Amino acid sequence: MRSLVLIGHGSHLNGESAAAVYRYAELIRGRGLFDEVVEGYWKEEPSLRQVLKTTASTDVTVIPMFISEGYFTETVIPRELGLGHQGPVPPEGIARVLGGRTVRYTLPYGVHPSMRDVIVERAREALPDLDAADTALVVLGHGTTRNENSNRVIYENAQALRGSGLFAEVHALFLDEDPKVGTWPEKITAPRVVVVPFFASEGWHTLETIPEDMGLTGDVTEFPDTPHGPQTVYYAKPVGTHPAVADVILHLAEEARGASERGGDEDRAWHAAWQALVSLARRGGRLGEVLISAQSGVYEVRHALDEGRPGSDLTTVVTPEGLRDLTRRDEGGNHRPVHTLRNLPRGWRAVLSEDDLVRGVHFLYPAVVEETYAHHCRTLRATPWPTTARRQTGIYSRVQRATPEQVEHVASEVCANCLRTRLWAGETLAQTFFSGVPGAIPCAEACTLLVAEVREEVSGKRGAGGHSH
Incomplete structure (x- = not known):
């Protein structure tokens, strides 16, 4: 048996955030190459802390559904999965044995070399008659100052496509770091410009921010007066929503470190x-x-x-x-x-x-069936709030400063309408739905929604419309 796990970011506020991961899971599931394809999320369920419990096989390959290396792929996901690894992931990925499962963790799909073909496909969709004589390509990334690896894939793809001879010019531009996308008229001399967002999904940035920063009015925008004369910009769909990404994911899974011919067994x-x-x-x-x-x-x-x-x-x-x-x-x-x-x-x-x-x-x-049955069998281990808080990094590390009173105040509101019983807070659950009590479901660890709300409480933003999760 083999299990494939696709890890997305997800959102507490926006259900569309998970749509791309669902779609690729269904595409790959339909090919029948894995016994199961499971999705897991940082901000939704099953959470990163739960997702390995939901796999049927002892042979598990985990693919981060991210467009580049960075904070989530190098810090958050390995930490939450319990891989005992932090920092850059080697090209062949890493392998660990966790709870009887062999777990292989790969690089994010966006850094695979075959993504260059996806960029070209997106460019051709936007401009079918693109010509190296008069067409420039912009590979557009998000950019960040948090992790220097996040922009590397943009520069590497731009460099490789520059040498392909398919375009008159190729530029790497960014939303949040220099060179910024709004500077395109100064940099590009070709009369036709095709812009391919190197983003994982269609969202606020691709639908609102990028068009606004570039002055676009639709898929095709005429600029009659730029420093280099009349130019036309063709705006492509983001690479992360192209069906060929399913092939990239499968390539990564095949190349994962320690992949075996036999596969694993059904997890008992x-x-x-x-x-x-x-x-x-x-x-x-x-x-x-x-x-x-x-x-x-x-x-x-x-x-x-x-x-x-x-x-x-x-x-x-x-x-x-x-x-x-x-x-x-x-x-x-x-x-x-x-x-x-x-x-x-x-x-x-x-x-x-x-x-x-x-x-x-x-x-x-x-994860409710797996965790409830483990509690029913007295094998579920609860993680107390202080342990969860100490594990948080980045903007969430401030929850470590929350007082017990603040945590309980937030939990009294966030958890009040939840079926789960908070084992992590010391509550007890004598029976479960397996013994005939329908709503008796254990909560072994504070969920990411509660962590996010506690962060807002500590920051003084809770209830002030400052939610960013």
Whole structure:
């Protein structure tokens, strides 16, 4: 068996942040090269601290879904996964044995050499008749002062494409560091300019910031009077949303250090947890806010408050992805980064096979089955708040200054509407949904939403509209 884990940043505020990772997971899942493809996130669920518990195999390859090396790929992700590594990742990646799993961690997909082909593809989409005689290329990066590695991939791609002979000029420009994108009229002499954002996803920067900084009015913008005469700018889609990125991810996985022909075995703890869930489903039971029942060889999942409503009154989905998409927002349309909050929308039913039930429940309540079964078996270890706080780096390190009173004040609001019982805060949970108590779900460690809110509290910004997470 082999498991592939794609790690994205995610967001507490914006559900679209995870869309690209979901899409690539589905593309790769459809190719059948891995027994499973699992997504994990820094700001959503399953969290980086949970995601390895959700893999079925003891052979796991982890790909950071980031466009460049930097703070997240070199510090945050290795730390949260418990890899015992900090700093630049070697080209072949790193390998560790964690809890009986062989875990391989690779470079981010954006630094793979084949991304140059994706840049050219995006350029050709924006300008099909691009010509080396009159077309300049701008490889556009974000830029940062936090990590010097983050801009290296932009310069390397620009240098390689400069030598390809495909363009009259090739420039590396940035949003947040020099040379900035707004200086393009001074630097580029070619009459046609194609701009390819080297970004992981479509978002605020690609839709708003870049067009504003460059003075663009659409996909094609005429500039009749620049220092070098009339110029036309062709604005491409970001490289990270191109379907060919799926091939780049698979190349990285194949090249991962220590990859074996045989693969791994099914993880025993994972198997036992899901067998227990299927047993509960076969006899009919509750898990959190949902009711699961067996019906003629398939399983129906619905909101418990919709019990007894005829199926014709409900929206029916028949795939795990359909269930995921229906339940990622509450009834007001707001993003649900924490799936155990008591705001699961009503008005739907999922009809799933047994295999799809496992994936559907995983999407509905990520890591809940694995962690609850471990607690049921008394093998789940809680991480107290001070340990979580000490592990934080960068802008989150300030949570180490939070007083117990501040943490409890924030938790009383953030955690009040959550199904989980805070083992990390010393609360006890005698039974679980496996023993018939539907809402009895353990919380082994403070979630990233709470960490972010505690940071806001310590900074004096909480409730002042200053949220940036």
